[in-house]
Amino acid sequence: MRYLPKSPAEREEMLAAIGVKSVEELFSTIPEAYRLKMPLNLPPAMSEAEVIDYFQQRASENSVGYTSYLGAGVYNHLRSVVTDTILQRGEFLTSYTPYQAEISQGTLQAIFEFQTLMCQLTGQEVANASMYDGSTATTEAVLMAERLTNRRRVLVARSVHPEYRDVLKTYAKNSGLHVEEIGYTAAGTLDAKGLEASLKDDVCALVVQSPNFFGAIETLRPLAEAAHRSGALLVVAVTEAVSLGILKPPSEADIVAMEGQSFGLAPSYGGPFVGVIASREKFVRQMPGRLAGQTTDLERRRGFVLTLATREQHIRREKATSNICTNQALCALAATVHLTLLGKEGLRELAEQNLSKAQFALQELQKIPGVKRTFSTPFFNEFTVELPRSVKMVNAQLLKEKIIGPFVLGSAYSELTKHALVCVTETTPRSEIERFAAALKHTLEQPL
């Protein structure tokens, strides 16, 4: 087998050195009755070419050749080949968590830079590296708020990503946390009245997303003030991180939970992505996950180490802030390289392009009789429109034109079956947007 660096003679020599006659003897502690007598029933071994062929065949059964208007937490953005070139350097790809700092300075410094970039983006003072994704980061942010406030109720906006809310509910169920949802207004933003009624002095966190799941940008200041009046913390989830290139950072938040997929990571059918928690310095000891810190060596040279490990499971066991161990380090590196490539100007321009494309798409769609914008609140690169008929049926027609239609809001909000969440990024050419609008118009003109 090509991955195994031993000849049959070497195996024999090693067995002899150990003092056993056969390799079977090495497994003698496994009771005989439980040892497999037959080879596993797996597909026959494949050469490299066959492995590639297998996956190319699978790839051809997917959506190649379609244009998509899906966002809803996973975004298609340009990625530089430089990012992937760096990621595939074996020194990054094939190293472990940097516990041995002297021979892991590359990873450690990159993590430190990642933490810095995340603080700059979010307007927060500390950022960890990293959480599994935005959904678990949001959940861990709530658990962190629970520890900080010692309160057990959490208010979550219904305009937070439905799957993020699902994950929060899964984790909350057994940790004595009570999750309550707050509705949205006709403008698509958090219902302040509903909030006022629910925000009591037993609430640990108010969780909102901005831009929210409908694409609407929330005004955070009054939400932070309301939360703080009752002693709760404001947790802000960000699913489309590129928006921070043009939107005020959520510095009013006490904890920011972000999905970093937009920074250099492919959609990859839903993962691996990278979650981040950013917060205030005073809360750092309740933060979950890895942190790299700057320090010096014996000769006073600058270096970096994993620090504040007394929060973590390998030291604290059942008293740890989280059970997370393996995280998404390489994805965090991808985000670091990607953001370094974009730089200050590149990120701003990227965000502006997304904004412009989405504005253009909305204008084009609004020209179609019966298509209406659902919410009037400003948006970034995603917006909600109401169609004169079920989005599901419309999307089925669009597929015939090799267009993957927008997210069907009715699948998560039963009151919004005729509403679609349209996402347009810098990767969608004008001609495609126009083709989409024409196809939609045509579809809606057909009798039901």
Added chain:
Amino acid sequence: MSKHLNRALRHIVLNEGLIFEKSSPGKRAFDLPPLDVPAADPRKALGESHRREGVDGFPEVSEIEVLRHFTRLSTWNYAIDLGMYPLGSCTMKYNPRVNEYVARLAGIATEHPYQPQELSQGCLKVLQLLEKCLLEITGMDVVTLQPAAGAQGELTGLLLIRAYHEKHGNPRKRVLIPDSAHGTNPATAVIAGYEVQNIKSDAAGQIDMAHLREHVTSDVAALMLTNPSTLGIFEQQIPEISEILHAQGALLYMDGANMNALTGVTRPGDLGVDVMHLNLHKTFSTPHGGGGPGAGPVAMKKILEPYLPVPVLVEREGGRLALDSHRKESIGKVKAFNGNFGVLVRALAYILAYGPGIRQATEDAVLNANYIRKGLEGIFDLPYTRPSMHEVVFSDAVQKRNGVNTMDIAKRLIDYGFHPYTTAFPLIVPGALMIEPTESESQQECDLFIDAMKSIAEEAKATPELVKTAPHNTRIRRLDEVGAARKPVLRWKPAEKQSKAAD
């Protein structure tokens, strides 16, 4: 000593500052295609109160500077690609490059989790085949691929167990965890709403059965057992342990972190395990990447199937695959979307390359561990002498007499051109040296490692200071970890702000 240092010589390693220190306004490393729609005015589109002028402090550098920056950083890392990485319990094996290639294919990397399922049949077939392979390897009935890593797999497993007990009237109170377990086990049990009860190991490193019997009551939800244990020892009593638990209605959870010792040789499902997780970034070779991403599928017996996290992969008539989210008794979702799909792709590529021959990898891994054990026995203290599986755990008891501890030996190993083994774990071995070579090392590499360890043992006797102050050949010496934790500096700040903070 010098003979062994031949493996590693010093060479030029470039210094490199933080990227922020190289920034100069106006430089850029990325160009976008020109905007082909009218430019929106952010002031109008967003409103002045939402708009931001640009991110303060973001770097402004050119493409060559970015490439050099990260390339230079990379040269400061040790990696499997450079040599043996014998971190016990971490299974640092070769990461085949074809796996990276296929995970990046158009049609694989490009797919959106919400795209229509009829346009995702390729992705779903990948998931289905991986499920089948993992079930065959573990001897289980059902598997979920959703958990993002081992610790999340543990949580998923315990939530399944909890749901099962709830269905039978009572979620129960406690989870039993051996004293040799990974730290994630107790941390996970708490998140799943359970109290942790530690179970002692006996003098041979196995579960103390009398102690176990005493603690298995109708309040116990499950035992979390790592097998082989973190001592690298196969828990022989596992069928009996399973019976003791089942007699009280409790379930047996297996932490599959060490599955590299068992693949193709024995199957947890046959041994009486009810539910287990696998670390695809260990046994199934997906790259650690400096700390992830991983994937932690959970395989289980039929009794736990009703509670699977959603969505569940199902086969409809005509062989069409679909994701089913309508399951009343599900524990819910532990992660958004469909698991770390890109990691799952790599794991399947690994399994396909081996086929049934995957047993050879297991055999070689166990062979290497025992070869190293034989080579170092008598030089380092071996606190548990039962036969080793994929890893061997020594202690620093002999070297301690000269004031040299396991961390010192580990740091000195760096000078010899190896990544250290796992230090000071498992907790039941004071001063542990936990060595897991994996199957990816040749006899020559194992010999060099044995020689290096012997040489360090000599040094510990003759020149203990040399070992205690190691490493000597790295670009940076031992770092002040206490200072780092006392006054944490967790991000870069521009110079003037830093000096202000110091005032």
